[in-house]
Amino acid sequence: MIQLIENQPLLTVIIPCYNVELYVDKCISSIVNQTYPNLEILLINDGSTDSTGKICDEWQKRDPRIRVIHKQNEGSSFARRTGVDNTTAEYITFVDSDDWIDANMYTEMMSALLITDSDIADCDLCFMYEEDGRVVHRVDERDGTFITMGREESVILLLSTQSWRTSFCTKIFKRKLFEHIEFPKRNKLDDFVIQYLYHQVSKTVLINRAFYYYFKRSGSICHPTDLQGKIKNYSERSDAYYERYLFVKQYREYHKAMPFVKYYTIYCNLSLLHAMIKHPQYFDKEQFRIKIEQLRSINFTREDNLPRGRKVDMYLLKISPKLFWFIRLLYFKAIQVKKKYIADNTAKK
Secondary structure (H helix, E strand, C coil), rough: CCCCCCCCCCCEEEEEEECCCCCCHHHHHHHHCCCCEEEEEEEEEECCCHHHHHHHHHHHHHHHEEEEEEECCHHHHHHHHHHHHCCCCCCEECCEEEEEEEECHHHHHHHHHHHHHEEEEEEEEEEEEEEECCCECCCCCCCCEEEEEEEEHHHHHHHHHHCCCHHHEEEEEHHHHHCCCCCCCCCHHHHHHHHHHCCCEEEEEEEEEEEEEEECCCCCCCCCCHHHHHHHHHHHHHHHHHHHHHHHHHHHHHHHHHHHHEEEEEHHHHHHHHHHHHHHHHHHHHHHHHHHHHHHHHCCCCCCCCCCHHHHHHHHHHHHHHHHHHHHHHHHHHHHHHHHHHHHHHCCC
């Protein structure tokens, strides 16, 4: 374990809370029991309709480091912004209210941050699955060592590999990085502003250990189960990927990340266009037109690493959006006919 140096600056932990009455106790407990003592804990009750707000108030009475802010429901992104606006601490971090953290997370991360004089400290995470209690680590062995790197290398790694997750919750930030950051209105997609934070740093540090437990549960905001919710989520994600593509295109020093960013931007936006064709009741013509314009603006070449079907889609879009729509519609209808034929024959047997 990294030994904490004498300087222990205030660290603000911001937790957006919305209808998590079954989970928020475990989350808060993991924070108040941190071995790092100098904490301010902001619980942002984002208009919860269950007992979440009451639970937060009870915690505030029990621990003087906790402060509760009740607000109308505007989504977790605005809740995080509210937390940032209501602290004067030099360092801030975030936890999602259905997750929890290792007891030594902030001791070790603050130590690495202060020892290396970095602007951001990052660690790994692991997944806890609600249905069967499995804990899955992305990498089997983590030895607790840490490495530092400069701005350019940090941003490229952030955008082009899985070494650094884009999650806000595995990081500690210097608060000054947020002074000119605008959180998006898209719910739960504020992780896509992370490149703008890294773009301002001089040095970052990565601790080679998984301190954060990401709780994978059905029905969460991140993982809606209804079709309309899934489509909305995908639509917002496609916009965020296109914004990331424009960011990399703007700054030549990050162009090494372009193949990775371009792949996900094209793949996600084409998948959304497919959804628009299959489920037109959830979209309007203007949304379709905007997606077409975004995809046609991407500098696509035959050398791009995409599945053959996605390359065909891009060629069709370049030729004619109407042709793309017509061919894809025929394809989806043919699949429906085939599925019905197989189902009818199976039923007869």
